[in-house]
Amino acid sequence: MKIPFLDINSINHEFEESFADDLSRVINSGNYILSSELEKFEKQFSEYCQTRFCVGVGNGLQALEIVLQSWGVSAGDEVILPSNTYIATWLAVTRLGAKPIPVEPNIDSYNINPDLIEEKITPKTKVIIVVHLYGLPCEMKKIMHIAEKHSLKVLEDAAQAHGATYHSRKVGSLGHAAAFSFYPTKNLGALGDGGAITTNEENLFLNSKLIRNYGSRKKYTNSILGNNSRLDELQAAFLTTKLKKLDESIKKRMTIAKKYINHFSEIKSLKIPIIPENYLHSFHVFVIMHKDRDNFISHLKRLGVETLIHYPIPPHLQKAYSFLNLNKGDLPISEKIHSQCLSLPLYPTMTEVQISYLVHSVKKVANDLNVIY
Ligand SMILES: *Cc1c(COP(=O)(O)O)cnc(C)c1O
Numbered sequence: 001m002k003i004p005f006l007d008i009n010s011i012n013h014e015f016e017e018s019f020a021d022d023l024s025r026v027i028n029s030g031n032y033i034l035s036s037e038l039e040k041f042e043k044q045f046s047e048y049c050q051t052r053f054c055v056g057v058g059n060g061l062q063a064l065e066i067v068l069q070s071w072g073v074s075a076g077d078e079v080i081l082p083s084n085t086y087i088a089t090w091l092a093v094t095r096l097g098a099k100p101i102p103v104e105p106n107i108d109s110y111n112i113n114p115d116l117i118e119e120k121i122t123p124k125t126k127v128i129i130v131v132h133l134y135g136l137p138c139e140m141k142k143i144m145h146i147a148e149k150h151s152l153k154v155l156e157d158a159a160q161a162h163g164a165t166y167h168s169r170k171v172g173s174l175g176h177a178a179a180f181s182f183y184p185t186k187n188l189g190a191l192g193d194g195g196a197i198t199t200n201e202e203n204l205f206l207n208s209k210l211i212r213n214y215g216s217r218k219k220y221t222n223s224i225l226g227n228n229s230r231l232d233e234l235q236a237a238f239l240t241t242k243l244k245k246l247d248e249s250i251k252k253r254m255t256i257a258k259k260y261i262n263h264f265s266e267i268k269s270l271k272i273p274i275i276p277e278n279y280l281h282s283f284h285v286f287v288i289m290h291k292d293r294d295n296f297i298s299h300l301k302r303l304g305v306e307t308l309i310h311y312p313i314p315p316h317l318q319k320a321y322s323f324l325n326l327n328k329g330d331l332p333i334s335e336k337i338h339s340q341c342l343s344l345p346l347y348p349t350m351t352e353v354q355i356s357y358l359v360h361s362v363k364k365v366a367n368d369l370n371v372i373y
Helices: 009-015 018-027 038-049 058-072 086-096 140-149 201-211 233-243 245-262 292-300 318-322 332-340 354-371
Strands: 053-057 080-081 101-102 125-132 153-157 176-181 195-200 285-290 341-344
Touching: 009 354, 018 233, 038 053, 038 195, 038 233, 053 058, 053 201, 058 195, 058 201, 058 341, 080 086, 080 140, 086 101, 086 125, 086 318, 125 140, 140 153, 140 245, 195 201, 195 245, 195 341, 245 285, 245 354, 292 341, 332 341
Parallel strands: 080 101, 080 125, 125 153, 153 176
Antiparallel strands: 053 195, 176 195, 285 341
16 A cells, blocks of 8 residues: 555545636636736635735735834844744745844754744844744744844744634734745645735734735836745635635644544554644644654655655755854754654645555554554
8 A cells, every 4th residue: 555645636626616617717717927816816815814805916925024024124133933944934035135043942842942943043133933833823922922022023924823823813813914825735725835824913914915026016117136036816716716625634634643643652662743722733744753763754654654854944944044153062952853754744734544544654653663662
């Protein structure tokens, strides 16, 4: 039996007829950029995220960058962010010339540890970026309290957490603004690139709309230095179609995740995800840790189970960030996670047979490796 890490075809197959309608409607409208399909998606996505505003942009990285630029982040500023994240979070900061100030995660949640934030705040700090990693919301109450005390903005990187909730509130509405990605493999994925900003701040909303379109409100009149970063009509139409089924697909992810957790909780050599009370984890990825990770992966592969690593090298150890002079050992918790984590297949269209086979395979490999060591 073969279990792919993700079967994106099976996910999008369900929408094929609706996508065909979307395509034909967009073709016949003759409007392909910044028109009614985007407005419709922005309205529905802001309602979904429980915010006043949504701005569709080209991708998740640019969503982060446009928010930071709107807030005036530039060279000389510092931005606090998690050490344990995908590199896009850091790139948004350094692309504006600002300095990333990494904060280590809580090893149980993998998310930024709120208790380590305050010691990193300096007069140069402008923003705290939190990442709801793997789909689990951060400890927002503590983080917003710190931000208020120091008059800092909080940007949620919600690229992995569409639809996750924290005390019944949707991610995207928990900070001052949020950035989403609709990269095809995300929980809400387009058929290409896409991203969005959600916020309740009217100023940020208006500024982001300017920046995504050349800094121009009126054609050929440019009031600020903008970018070209627009969510196109066709992707917006596809996303509106998929948004209707997002909650249902998260429920399926959650059901599968709970099965995994039930079966794996007795395996001492495995670290499994936590689901704190009052949190809805959207399980973008199901991450476990094992001391002998690389062997674990190759044993699973031999059984036909494909896994991935999110992520093998933390941002501070990437060659691209050598100029920050951060070395191995400087952020030990992140480094430990990156050396021991692996992600198991988990997607809403998995069959019962696949789920059982995966559970069986993981148990077998954990047991075999225990015998060897
Ligand atoms: C995917 C992702 C991004 C970037 O999104 P793109 O649309 O690929 O630019 C940013 N942050 C995190 C945490 C992500 O997982």
